[in-house]
Amino acid sequence: MTDDGAPLQLLDRGYRAIMRQVVETATAPHFTALAAELAIPVEQARQLSHELVSITPGWMAPETDLFASFPPFNLQPTQYRVTVDGVGGWYAQCGLEATAVRWLFPGKTIRVEAPCLCCGEVMVVEMHDEEIVATEPAEIVGYTSDVIGGSAESRPFR
Amino acid sequence: MNLFRSEAHARRWDGFNPKMAHAIKPIAEWADTFANPFFRERGRADYISWTRSDDGVAAFRALRSSLPLPADD
Numbered sequence: 420m421t422d423d424g425a426p427l428q429l430l431d432r433g434y435r436a437i438m439r440q441v442v443e444t445a446t447a448p449h450f451t452a453l454a455a456e457l458a459i460p461v462e463q464a465r466q467l468s469h470e471l472v473s474i475t476p477g478w479m480a481p482e483t484d485l486f487a488s489f490p491p492f493n494l495q496p497t498q499y500r501v502t503v504d505g506v507g508g509w510y511a512q513c514g515l516e517a518t519a520v521r522w523l524f525p526g527k528t529i530r531v532e533a534p535c536l537c538c539g540e541v542m543v544v545e546m547h548d549e550e551i552v553a554t555e556p557a558e559i560v561g562y563t564s565d566v567i568g569g570s571a572e573s574r575p576f577r
Numbered sequence: 578m579n580l581f582r583s584e585a586h587a588r589r590w591d592g593f594n595p596k597m598a599h600a601i602k603p604i605a606e607w608a609d610t611f612a613n614p615f616f617r618e619r620g621r622a623d624y625i626s627w628t629r630s631d632d633g634v635a636a637f638r639a640l641r642s643s644l645p646l647p648a649d650d
Contacts, residue, residue, distance in 0.1 A: 430625040431626050434625050471625075474628075491616070516611065519616040523619060533580055535581050535582040536592075537582070540582055549612075559603070559604045560601050560602060561578070561580055561602055561604050562581060563579075564597050566644070
């Protein structure tokens with residue numbers, strides 16, 4: 420049992436169920452579906468969903484119980500379109516998390532296409548496991564204008 | 578946390594923060610940061626438990642130490 424949240428084993432099962440569906444379908448389960456899969460009450464699954472996005476760190480669509488972001492993915496479209504061995508449908512949470520999508524698709528080629536926020540011209544990054552296969556243009560940079568994860572008090576990488 | 582076609586593009590972006598100018602890095606360097614086990618291990622069945630294990634805590638500590646902080650005034 421965690422301090423005041425769900426039991427650790429349930430957090431593992433919930434995280435695994437959500438991530439598996441996102442990887443397989445580019446969609447996240449509704450908490451009612453999560454409840455059925457985990458064989459837990461619906462309200463417990465709703466609370467579990469919120470707890471997991473606070474840990475991972477993702478977020479719900481404001482004022483709802485609907486997943487919006489489950490890193491490295493975003494369930495709402497972002498400018499970071501992801502294809503896996505040529506199949507599309509996924510979006511990365513941000514440009515930096517886009518480079519971490521590959522760890523969830525071992526042995527497959529991940530292609531990220533995104534417009535530059537400065538000029539709108541398209542950039543492409545291809546990755547395959549450990550290797551950055553291609554970047555177009557070669558000079559692509561990543562940048563964060565603030566501390567990754569937010570303030571130290573609320574930093575979500577925990 | 579965005580990608581730009583070059584450092585010059587990042588600096589011209591409306592959201593550019595000079596205090597974080599040192600956070601402009603080639604994508605390969607950011608890809609190394611996001612190759613930390615904290616990201617690699619997301620596919621495991623016990624991921625949340627792992628993040629709280631000694632290995633997970635060590636990975637997180639290494640990750641945090643590698644992340645850029647705002648420059649002082």
